[in-house]
Each structure stands twice: as C-alpha cells, then as structure tokens.
Amino acid sequence: xxxxxxxxxxxxxxxxLIIFIITTPLMSQKVKVELPETTxxxxxxxxxxxxxxxxxxxxxxxxxxxxxxxxxKDMLESRLSSAAQQTPQPSLNLRADKTTKMSxxxxxxxxxxxxxxxxxxxVSTKQKGQ
Numbered sequence: 001x002x003x004x005x006x007x008x009x010x011x012x013x014x015x016x017l018i019i020f021i022i023t024t025p026l027m028s029q030k031v032k033v034e035l036p037e038t039t040x041x042x043x044x045x046x047x048x049x050x051x052x053x054x055x056x057x058x059x060x061x062x063x064x065x066x067x068x069x070x071x072x073k074d075m076l077e078s079r080l081s082s083a084a085q086q087t088p089q090p091s092l093n094l095r096a097d098k099t100t101k102m103s104x105x106x107x108x109x110x111x112x113x114x115x116x117x118x119x120x121x122x123v124s125t126k127q128k129g130q
Contacts, residue, residue, distance in 0.1 A: 051090040053121075054083055058096040062104050077111055084116035092118040 010072055056076070057065040064071050066079060083090055094113055097106050105122075 019034075023069055051086060053087060053091040053093050055093045055095065056108065058094070058108060059105060060097045060099045066109065073111070076108070077115060080112050080115040084118075089118060090093050091121060092117050093121050093123050095123040 055065075055067050057068070059065075064073065064076055066076060071079065080092075083092075094105065094112075096106065109120060
C-alpha cells in the first residue's frame with residue numbers, strides 16, 4: 001500500500017502560516033497622521049484677479065499651438081516672456097500627442113523656464129480602468 005505522507009506537508013504549512021501571521025502586521029502598519037481641517041473660502045477679489053492658464057498644445061509633427069492658435073517657436077518665446085512678467089503669473093499647461101518626441105516637449109519646457117515661467121504643468125488623460 002502506497003500512501004503520501006502528509007505530516008511534512010502539514011509541518012511546512014504551519015510554519016508558513018506562523019511566518020505570515022507574524023510579518024503581516026509589520027507590513028501593513030503605517031504612520032497615521034491626523035490632518036488639520038480647514039474652512040478656507042476663497043476671496044472673490046482673489047478669484048477675479050486670477051489670470052486664465054495658458055494652454056500650449058504640441059502635435060506629433062512638432063507644430064505648436066498657443067490657446068488653439070498656431071505659433072512658431074520665436075512667437076512662443078516672445079509670448080512666454082511677456083506672460084512671465086504678468087502679475088500674478090498665469091500657469092502654463094503643456095499638452096502633447098502620445099507620439100510627440102520627448103525632445104520637442106523638453107525644448108518647449110526649457111524655453112518656458114528660460115523666459116521665467118514658474119508654474120508649468122503637463123496635461124494627460126487618466127488610463128482607463130484606474
């Protein structure tokens with residue numbers, strides 16, 4: 001009669017169970033911080049002073065659009081220079097096609113930073129299923 005000896009299997013499973021029981025609380029323990037609550041209500045005067053953001057779109061072929069208006073790199077540089085001197089300075093939203101070269105996006109970002117733009121954001125879409 002041939003039977004499988006399950007005693008070593010049960011021993012190994014019990015050892016693994018004990019290891020998981022001990023290590024699981026260590027992995028899930030996080031620092032709990034109680035954040036302060038705020039009652040911030042924006043002042044209507046501050047909202048009126050805000051300038052609308054600048055939207056720059058870059059297509060795959062390298063064409064640049066300033067608020068949906070086609071511009072060249074020289075025009076972009078001069079417009080960014082004048083926008084950087086505004087008070088308060090508008091934010092810059094940079095959108096690009098999925099297939100746009102990163103060197104083009106990097107060049108536009110470098111131009112914006114060189115002209116003094118402080119708030120540069122990159123616009124993307126959320127992946128489906130997340």
